[in-house]
Amino acid sequence: MDVTIRVKRQDPEAQDERRRPYWQEYPVTIADNATVLDALIQIREDDDGTLSLRCSCRSAICGSCAMRINGHAGLACKTIANTVVQNGVITVEPAGVMPVVKDLVVNFDMFWEKIEAVDPYLKHMGQEPEGEYIVSNDAMLHLSSVTACIMCGACVSDCTVLEVDPTFLGPAALAKAYRFTADPRDGDAEGVSMERLWGLSEPTGIWDCTRCNECVQACPKGVAPMDRIMAMREQAIQAGYDNNNGARHTDAFTESVGHSGRLDELRLPIKSVGMMNLPALMDYMPVAFRAMRRGKMPPIMHQNVENVEAVRRIFNRTQPEPASPQVSNNSPFG
Amino acid sequence: MKYAFFPGCVSQGGAPELYPAARMVCDRMGIELEEITGWTCTGAGVIQEKNQLFGDTLNARNFAKAEQMGLPIMTICSTCQGVMSQANHRMRNPEYLAEINSHLAEEGLEYSGDSEPKHLLWILIEDYGLDRLGALITRPLNELKIAPFYGCYIVRPTEALDIAEHPERQQSLEMLIQLLGATLVDFEGKTRCCGFPILTINQRNSMAMVGKHTSEVKDLGADAMVTPCPLCHLNLDGFQPKAASQARRSIDLPILHMPQLIGLAMGMSPNELGLKRHIVSTGPLEVKMRGR
Numbered sequence: 001m002d003v004t005i006r007v008k009r010q011d012p013e014a015q016d017e018r019r020r021p022y023w024q025e026y027p028v029t030i031a032d033n034a035t036v037l038d039a040l041i042q043i044r045e046d047d048d049g050t051l052s053l054r055c056s057c058r059s060a061i062c063g064s065c066a067m068r069i070n071g072h073a074g075l076a077c078k079t080i081a082n083t084v085v086q087n088g089v090i091t092v093e094p095a096g097v098m099p100v101v102k103d104l105v106v107n108f109d110m111f112w113e114k115i116e117a118v119d120p121y122l123k124h125m126g127q128e129p130e131g132e133y134i135v136s137n138d139a140m141l142h143l144s145s146v147t148a149c150i151m152c153g154a155c156v157s158d159c160t161v162l163e164v165d166p167t168f169l170g171p172a173a174l175a176k177a178y179r180f181t182a183d184p185r186d187g188d189a190e191g192v193s194m195e196r197l198w199g200l201s202e203p204t205g206i207w208d209c210t211r212c213n214e215c216v217q218a219c220p221k222g223v224a225p226m227d228r229i230m231a232m233r234e235q236a237i238q239a240g241y242d243n244n245n246g247a248r249h250t251d252a253f254t255e256s257v258g259h260s261g262r263l264d265e266l267r268l269p270i271k272s273v274g275m276m277n278l279p280a281l282m283d284y285m286p287v288a289f290r291a292m293r294r295g296k297m298p299p300i301m302h303q304n305v306e307n308v309e310a311v312r313r314i315f316n317r318t319q320p321e322p323a324s325p326q327v328s329n330n331s332p333f334g
Numbered sequence: 335m336k337y338a339f340f341p342g343c344v345s346q347g348g349a350p351e352l353y354p355a356a357r358m359v360c361d362r363m364g365i366e367l368e369e370i371t372g373w374t375c376t377g378a379g380v381i382q383e384k385n386q387l388f389g390d391t392l393n394a395r396n397f398a399k400a401e402q403m404g405l406p407i408m409t410i411c412s413t414c415q416g417v418m419s420q421a422n423h424r425m426r427n428p429e430y431l432a433e434i435n436s437h438l439a440e441e442g443l444e445y446s447g448d449s450e451p452k453h454l455l456w457i458l459i460e461d462y463g464l465d466r467l468g469a470l471i472t473r474p475l476n477e478l479k480i481a482p483f484y485g486c487y488i489v490r491p492t493e494a495l496d497i498a499e500h501p502e503r504q505q506s507l508e509m510l511i512q513l514l515g516a517t518l519v520d521f522e523g524k525t526r527c528c529g530f531p532i533l534t535i536n537q538r539n540s541m542a543m544v545g546k547h548t549s550e551v552k553d554l555g556a557d558a559m560v561t562p563c564p565l566c567h568l569n570l571d572g573f574q575p576k577a578a579s580q581a582r583r584s585i586d587l588p589i590l591h592m593p594q595l596i597g598l599a600m601g602m603s604p605n606e607l608g609l610k611r612h613i614v615s616t617g618p619l620e621v622k623m624r625g626r
């Protein structure tokens with residue numbers, strides 16, 4: 001197969017214009033079953049020894065070769081070239097978010113700092129058990145999907161929040177945190193990781209994720225970091241850490257729909273930033289005023305959907321045990 | 335052609351200009367819409383994060399109602415589309431579907447698992463046909479440069495959205511913009527997040543996202559951005575002034591709902607399409623259209 005590999009190159013240490021990112025095209029002939037990594041290695045061996053990239057195992061195990069292929073992060077060694085050719089071209093860029101060392105090699109310092117920040121080791125609270133820890137097969141099987149992480153950084157590369165805010169813990173570290181919050185040996189005797197969940201509920205933690213699914217899409221190992229973050233939100237709410245905008249937002253949203261079948265958009269900000277948080281509420285006011293002038297405000301009289309009783313019954317029936325407060329006609333959304 | 339219409343809360347709440355615009359455009363195309371009576375919110379992914387079973391049951395309820403009507407479902411919101419597709423994907427597991435149906439039985443409803451809810455954007459390409467739509471374009475938007483913005487949920491995760499079977503879904507908005515005669519302003523951010531879900535949680539980051547996408551497109555010379563997602567519209571339009579002040583620059587990029595852009599190309603007036611209701615003025619765009 002003949003294909004052109006278009007590579008975004010950069011050498012920040014160069015004294016000339018190569019300091020800044022530039023594109024270079026390499027026409028290559030590769031086998032039909034070649035991976036993108038095979039093509040890049042071939043270029044480096046045969047055409048241009050100055051092209052820098054990282055790889056080791058070539059079989060999706062070591063996590064070295066994450067990069068952006070046609071704009072989305074993935075492992076070059078796991079991507080069959082002929083599945084990603086677009087009009088005869090494959091576009092390859094370094095992973096995002098992390099700074100470029102050279103060409104396709106990025107600096108992983110921030111990646112490891114974030115992993116370290118979540119204390120990636122078991123922390124048992126209270127008394128140690130006398131004998132060994134017995135963990136059920138189910139619990140371990142569940143964890144195996146998270147421990148499958150190979151620390152490749154593909155999720156971090158494409159995270160929409162990290163792109164604008166480097167202080168966010170990010171998908172890889174948060175998935176790692178879940179590996180412990182979901183481990184029955186971590187935390188108190190019931191396996192509840194109170195201290196972790198408290199820390200993770202702070203800014204830069206679980207509530208800062210936009211639920212954009214980029215990390216789920218990018219992860220080559222099915223770790224699905226976003227799904228883990230959502231699971232930790234539920235764990236945190238269950239553990240009682242619900243006094244923050246994120247938890248209040250989720251609660252208010254669920255309550256509104258559980259009560260009336262639809263979303264009461266007007267009350268959502270009030271409930272989710274908290275009635276008492278006047279400065280934050282004021283922040284929404286100019287927008288609300290502009291919206292009102294343009295006739296955009298949601299209906300003040302929030303109406304229930306037809307046969308709303310059925311919705312309320314479903315809401316009550318699907319509550320997890322122990323049951324959360326039941327929705328009644330006296331709900332504050334009435 | 336007839337669909338069970340699922341308008342979504344936002345097209346009647348925070349972005350009320352979308353609902354009539356979508357209806358007008360469908361009318362012109364001869365697509366009949368019958369609103370699902372008593373539909374509920376899809377849960378927007380928010381309810382699913384607290385209680386997936388409740389969220390998915392709400393979707394099954396909407397699907398079952400559409401099945402009673404004997405019609406396929408149309409949405410006009412990327413978020414609704416994504417949440418519906420994800421719920422539907424999970425319900426391919428027969429045990430889960432049975433559990434959900436047990437909660438619907440009381441209301442006399444049952445969902446077969448066979449619905450395929452579709453966004454108007456997909457319907458135009460897959461069911462209606464771009465050729466047919468092309469024949470209704472009486473006012474090609476030749477003078478306009480338009481950038482696409484999809485909204486996360488209509489592009490990810492690809493598995494739930496059946497992108498493998500419908501690869502054209504990933505190019506649908508670009509195809510539409512070009513069909514309407516406008517010049518496509520392509521940019522990397524088109525499939526990224528607008529930041530709406532963290533608006534009340536981390537407003538600074540949310541505004542940084544709005545500012546990034548809108549200013550990038552503005553600097554590429556676009557006259558407007560078009561989106562099939564009313565939530566994206568809320569953030570990209572409603573909060574753009576705030577994003578601009580955080581970014582310490584002016585942006586002033588009009589954001590159009592997808593049916594509004596189609597309506598303009600069908601010769602409908604900016605007024606009847608509700609362009610006046612936007613926060614960022616569409617004035618310059620209208621002037622450009624008149625000045626031809």
Ligand code: SF4
Nearest residue numbers: 159209210212213215
């Ligand atoms: S879902 Fe959350 S963690 Fe994952 S990429 Fe998006 S913002 Fe980042």
Ligand code: SF4
Nearest residue numbers: 149150152153155219
């Ligand atoms: S979660 Fe997935 S994408 Fe992220 S570092 Fe681990 S293996 Fe890579």
Ligand code: SF4
Nearest residue numbers: 342343344375378414
């Ligand atoms: S997902 Fe959003 S737009 Fe769709 S029905 Fe729910 S609140 Fe409305």
Ligand code: SF4
Nearest residue numbers: 485486528530565566
């Ligand atoms: S871009 Fe934002 S508002 Fe739009 S669908 Fe994605 S998360 Fe929702």
Ligand code: FES
Nearest residue numbers: 058062063065077
């Ligand atoms: S080379 Fe090891 S994961 Fe790709």
